[in-house]
Amino acid sequence: MSPYVILTITAFSMVLGTLITASSSHWLIAWMGLEINTFAIIPLMTQKHTPRAMEAAIKYFIVQTTATAVLLFASVSNAWMLGQWNIQQMSHPLTITMVYVALALKLGLAPLHAWFPEIIQGLSLVTGFILATWQKLAPISFILQLPNCNPMLITSLGLLSILTGGWGGLNQTQLRKILGYSSIAHLGWMMLVIQHMPMLALTAFIVYVVTTFFLFFSFWLTQTTTINALSTSWTKTPIISTTSSLILLSLGGLPPLTGFFPKLLILAELTEQNLALTATVAALSTLLSLYFYLRLSYAMVLTTPPNTLPAALPWRINFTKPTLLLASSSTLSLLIMPLSPMLSMYLLNS
Amino acid sequence: MSLLRTARLPALKLLQCVHEQHLLLASITAFNQSTYRRPGQPKDNTPPWKKINFNFSKGLQGIKKNFTLLKKELCDPWVGPEGKSLHEHMLEQNRVVWEFRGPESLQDWIVSSDEVIGGQSKVYLKLGKNNTCFLYGTLCSTPPKDGETRYSGYCALRSKQAVKSFDRKKHHDWTSFNTLHLRIRGDGRPWMVSIATETFYSHQADDQYNYFLYTRGGPYWQDVKIPFSKFFLSYRGRVQDNQYPIALDKINTIGFTLGDKADGPFQLEIDFIGVCKDYAHTEDIAYELYKRNPEV
Numbered sequence: 328m329s330p331y332v333i334l335t336i337t338a339f340s341m342v343l344g345t346l347i348t349a350s351s352s353h354w355l356i357a358w359m360g361l362e363i364n365t366f367a368i369i370p371l372m373t374q375k376h377t378p379r380a381m382e383a384a385i386k387y388f389i390v391q392t393t394a395t396a397v398l399l400f401a402s403v404s405n406a407w408m409l410g411q412w413n414i415q416q417m418s419h420p421l422t423i424t425m426v427y428v429a430l431a432l433k434l435g436l437a438p439l440h441a442w443f444p445e446i447i448q449g450l451s452l453v454t455g456f457i458l459a460t461w462q463k464l465a466p467i468s469f470i471l472q473l474p475n476c477n478p479m480l481i482t483s484l485g486l487l488s489i490l491t492g493g494w495g496g497l498n499q500t501q502l503r504k505i506l507g508y509s510s511i512a513h514l515g516w517m518m519l520v521i522q523h524m525p526m527l528a529l530t531a532f533i534v535y536v537v538t539t540f541f542l543f544f545s546f547w548l549t550q551t552t553t554i555n556a557l558s559t560s561w562t563k564t565p566i567i568s569t570t571s572s573l574i575l576l577s578l579g580g581l582p583p584l585t586g587f588f589p590k591l592l593i594l595a596e597l598t599e600q601n602l603a604l605t606a607t608v609a610a611l612s613t614l615l616s617l618y619f620y621l622r623l624s625y626a627m628v629l630t631t632p633p634n635t636l637p638a639a640l641p642w643r644i645n646f647t648k649p650t651l652l653l654a655s656s657s658t659l660s661l662l663i664m665p666l667s668p669m670l671s672m673y674l675l676n677s
Numbered sequence: 678m679s680l681l682r683t684a685r686l687p688a689l690k691l692l693q694c695v696h697e698q699h700l701l702l703a704s705i706t707a708f709n710q711s712t713y714r715r716p717g718q719p720k721d722n723t724p725p726w727k728k729i730n731f732n733f734s735k736g737l738q739g740i741k742k743n744f745t746l747l748k749k750e751l752c753d754p755w756v757g758p759e760g761k762s763l764h765e766h767m768l769e770q771n772r773v774v775w776e777f778r779g780p781e782s783l784q785d786w787i788v789s790s791d792e793v794i795g796g797q798s799k800v801y802l803k804l805g806k807n808n809t810c811f812l813y814g815t816l817c818s819t820p821p822k823d824g825e826t827r828y829s830g831y832c833a834l835r836s837k838q839a840v841k842s843f844d845r846k847k848h849h850d851w852t853s854f855n856t857l858h859l860r861i862r863g864d865g866r867p868w869m870v871s872i873a874t875e876t877f878y879s880h881q882a883d884d885q886y887n888y889f890l891y892t893r894g895g896p897y898w899q900d901v902k903i904p905f906s907k908f909f910l911s912y913r914g915r916v917q918d919n920q921y922p923i924a925l926d927k928i929n930t931i932g933f934t935l936g937d938k939a940d941g942p943f944q945l946e947i948d949f950i951g952v953c954k955d956y957a958h959t960e961d962i963a964y965e966l967y968k969r970n971p972e973v
Contacts, residue, residue, distance in 0.1 A: 377921045378884060378910075382877050448926070498754040500766065500850065501926060554758075555853045558767055622763060630767065 333370065340367035345461065349468040352414050354402035357469065358395060361433075364465055365391040371454050383449030387458075390442045394432040398469075401425035414472045423476045426469070427484070433466040434514055435507075436484045437491035444495065444507035452552070455503050456543035459510040460536045467517070467532065475522045482522075486608055488515025493615025500554045502546055505619060506539065509578060512616045519609060520593045523600050530674050531589035534663075538578045538586055541656040545571050548653070558626045567653075572624035574660045579617035585660050588667035715795055716823045746842035759850065769853060775836065775931075776949035777810040789833050790814065795821025796829040805946050809862075810834075813944040816935060830940070835871075835932035848875050848927035851905075854952035859901040862946040863892020869934045872908060875927035883913045886923045890933070898948060906960040920964040 344364030351357045365388065372384040405422040406412050417423055428439070435443035447455045475481070492512025499505045513535045521528040545567045546552065549560045561568040577584035582591075590613070597606035663670070714720065753760035761769075775785065783802055790798040797817040805811035818830025839847040857870070868890040876882055886908035893899050905925060910917045931950060935943055 376919060377924075378876065378881055379924050382881070385878065498758045500758045501852065553852050554763075555767055626763070626767060 337367050337370045340364075341371070341457075341461065343367075345465045345468075348465040352472065354399075354406070354412050354414060357414060358399050358402065361391075361395050361398070361465055364462065365395065368454075368457065368462065371457065372450055374454075375451065379449040380451075383446045386442060386449075387446050390446075391433060394429045397429035397432070398426055401429065414469065415474065417474060418476075420476045423473060424480060426473060427477065427480055430466045430469055431484050434463055435511055436514055436518060437487040437511060440488065440491055440495075440511050443511060444499075444504045447507040447510075448501055448503045450503070452503065452543050452547040455506065456540065459506065459539060459543075463510075463514065463532070467521075467528075470518075470521055471525050471529075478522055481518055482602070482605060485515045485518030486605065486612070488512060488518065489609050489612040490515075490615070493612050493618075496619045497615060499619070502552050502554070502557070502623075505623065506542060509539070509616060509620075510535075512613070513578075516590065516593055516609065516613075519605065520596055524596050526674050527589065527592055527596060530670070531593065534585055534589050534660075535578075537656050538574055538660040541574050541653060541660055542571060542578070544653050544656075548650070554623065554626045557623065558630055561628060568627050570657045570661075572628045574657060575620040575624045575627075576617075577660050579620040580613055581617070583664045585663040588664055588671070592667075592671055715793065716825045743842045743844075750842060766853070771858070771951060771953040772854065773949050773951040774849060776951075777804065777947065778808050780804055783810070785837050785839075786810070787835050787837055788812065789835070791817075791821075791829045791831050794826055794829065795823055796826075796831075797821075798830060798832050800832040800834075802834065807948075810947040811944065812933070812947070813942070815940075815942050816937075817940050818938050819940075830938055831934060831936035832943070833932055833934040834945075836930045838929055846875070846929065848929060851925040851928055851952050854925070854954045855905055855958055856953050856955045857901075857903045857905065858951045858953045859890070859903075860898055860948035861890070861892060861901060862896075862898050862948075863890075863894060864944050865892055865894030866935060866939065866943055866945075867891050867937050868945065869936070870903065870908075871932040871934060872905075872923065872928060873930045873932070874924050875929050885911055885932075887911050887916075892945065902953070902955070904955065904958050904960065904963075906958070907963045909964060918969065920962060920966065922962040 340363055344360045344362070344367055347360030347363065348357045349360075351360060369384050369388055372387065373380055401422045402412070402414075402417075404425075405417050405419050408419055408422070411417065417426070430436075432439040447458055450458065489512050492508045492510070492515060495511070496505050496508030499508065513531070517528040517531050517535075520531070545564075548567065549556075549564055551557050551560055560571075573584065577586035580586050580590040590610075594606045594610060597603070597609070749760075757763045758766045776782070783804060786802060788800045788802045790796065790800040792798060797819055798815060799817075800812065800814035803811050803813075812832075812834050814832055816830055816832060818828070820826050820829040839849070841847045857872075859870075869887050870890050871885045871887045873885050876884055886905075888903050888908045890901060890903075905923050908923050910920055910923075933945065933947075935945075
C-alpha cells in the first residue's frame with residue numbers, strides 16, 4: 328500500500344477518534360473515540376523506525392492505554408453504582424476524581440507529566456506538534472463535559488503543571504523537550520480557568536496551538552532541534568529567526584503580543600472568583616517559563632556565535648516547503664492583542 | 678567482527694585483575710553486577726537479603742554522598758545547562774569527557790575478558806607512566822573446554838555507568854558535538870569502539886553503536902577522530918540491517934574491545950577521550966537507508 332494512503336488513513340482515524348470523543352455523551356462511545364485516537368497516532372510516530380521513535384511510540388501507547396483503562400473503570404463503576412452512562416450526569420465524587428486523574432495522565436498534567444517530554448523528544452517535530460496540540464482535544468472535551476465536584480483538585484493540577492512546566496524546562500537544551508514543558512505549563516493555565524469559564528480555556532488553547540504551530544514548523548524548516556543549532560539559524564532564515572524570537576515572547580505571555588491576552592483574562596477571571604492567591608502563584612510560576620523562552624530568543628537573535636565560517640552548514644533551505652500557514656500563524660501569534668476586547672466579548676459571552 | 682557469547686559486566690571477583698585494588702569501589706551498584714553464569718557452574722540460590730552487607734558507617738557515607746550529589750544537582754541548574762553557563766554551553770566546541778590523570782580515574786572503568794566464560798585471555802588496567810590509561814594483557818583465542826562455547830578470545834575496557842544521586846543513571850549529552858576524539862597509542866592491533874546509548878526496553882538493552890579503531894603502534898601518539906555518523910548499530914555483536922544515526926542526547930558508556938584472533942600480548946594507552954564539533958562534517962549517517970525489498 329502506498330505510504331500516502333497509509334498516512335491518509337491514520338490521519339483520518341486520528342481526526343475521527345477525536346471527533347467521536349468530542350461529540351459523544353455516552354462513556355463507551357467516548358472511550359472508543361479515545362482508543363481510535365491513540366491507535367491512529369502510533370503509525371505516525373513510527374514512520375521513521377529509529378530506536379528512539381519506537382521507544383517513544385511504545386511508551387505513549389502504554390501511558391495512554393493506562394489512562395484510558397482507568398477512565399473506563401471509572402465510567403463503568405459510575406454506571407454500576409448509579410446506572411448512569413451519560414458523561415454530564417456523572418455524580419459520584421470518587422468516580423469523577425478517578426476520571427480527572429486519568430485525564431491528567433492523558434494530557435500530561437503534573438504530577439503525571441513525566442512521560443511527555445521524553446516521548447516528544449523521541450518524535451519528529453511534526454509528530455511532536457500533533458502530540459502537543461491535537462491529542463489534547465479529546466481529553467479537554469471530556470473535562471468540559473464533566474461536572475465539577477472537586478475544584479481543589481483541578482486548581483492543584485493547574486498550578487502544579489504551571490510550576491512543573493516552568494521548572495522542568497529551565498535547563499533543557501533540546502528544543503522538543505522545551506516545547507514539551509511549555510505544553511505542560513500552558514495546559515496548567517487552561518486547567519485553572521476551565522471550571523470557571525470554559526470558553527476562556529478554549530481560547531487559551533487556540534492561542535497556544537497557533538503560537539506553537541509556528542515554532543514547531545519554523546524549527547522543522549530550519550532543521551534545528553537544539554539551542555546551539557538555533558544560534559546559527561539567523562544565517563539561514565533571518566526573518567523566521569526574528570519572528571520566532573517574538574513568538575517565543577508571545578508564548579511567554581509578554582504584552583503587547585497575542586499570548587498575553589488569554590493569560591490576562593485568566594488572571595482577571597481568577598481574581599473575580601476570589602482566587603487572587605492562585606492567580607499570583609500562577610503569574611509568578613510563569614516567570615520560569617518566560618526565562619527559558621527568553622533564553623531561546625537570546626540564543627536566536629542576540630548572539631553571534633563564532634561559527635559563521637565558510638563551513639558546510641546546513642544552509643540550503645527548501646523553499647518549496649509550504650510557508651503560507653507559517654506566515655498566517657505568525658501574524659495571528661503577534662498581532663491579535665488589539666482585537667482582544669472584541670474577541671473576549673464574542674468568545675466569552677457566546 | 679562478531680562477539681559471540683559476549684560476557685556482561687564481570688562478577689566482582691574478576692576485578693582482581695585490576696592492580697589498584699584498594700581503589701575498587703566498596704559497593705558495586707546493581708547494574709554493574711553480572712547475571713551471567715558460566716556453563717557448568719552451580720546456580721547461586723542465595724537469597725538477595727543475604728547478599729547485602731549491612732554496615733552503619735557505610736550507610737552514613739552513602740547518605741552523605743547521595744545528598745551531596747543531590748545538592749549539586751539542585752544548584753547546578755541555577756548556573757545553566759549541565760552546570761555551565763549558557764555562553765559556555767553555546768561556545769563549547771570541544772570537551773574532554775574522560776582523561777586519566779590519577780589512580781582514581783581508573784575507578785570509572787571496568788575491564789573484562791573471556792575469562793568469565795572460561796577463556797584464557799588476561800587483561801589488566803593500570804595508570805601508565807605519563808598518567809595515562811594503560812590497558813594491557815594477553816589474548817588467547819583457545820575456546821574453553823565446556824562443550825558449549827565454540828569461540829573465544831576477547832578483551833574489553835568499558836566505562837562504568839555514571840550515576841547521579843541515589844544511583845540514578847546520568848547520561849552524557851553530546852548533541853553539541855559530532856565527532857569522537859581519542860588520543861591513543863596502540864600496538865598496531867585493530868580495536869572496536871562501542872558506544873551505548875540509553876534505552877528503555879529490555880529488547881534494546883544490548884544495542885551498541887560500534888566503529889573500528891586501527892592503532893598504528895610506534896612511539897608516537899595517535900589522534901583519532903571518528904564522526905558519530907560513522908558508527909553502525911549492532912545488537913549483541915551482530916550488525917543490524919536497519920541502520921540509524923546515533924542519538925547523542927543520552928550516551929551511557931563507551932568501550933574498547935579487542936577480538937582480532939591474534940593470540941599474544943597487547944597494549945593500549947589512552948591519553949584522553951573527548952568529543953568535538955567538526956563544522957565541515959555534515960553527514961547524519963554514513964550508511965544506506967534505502968528500503969530493502971521495495972514493493973514494485
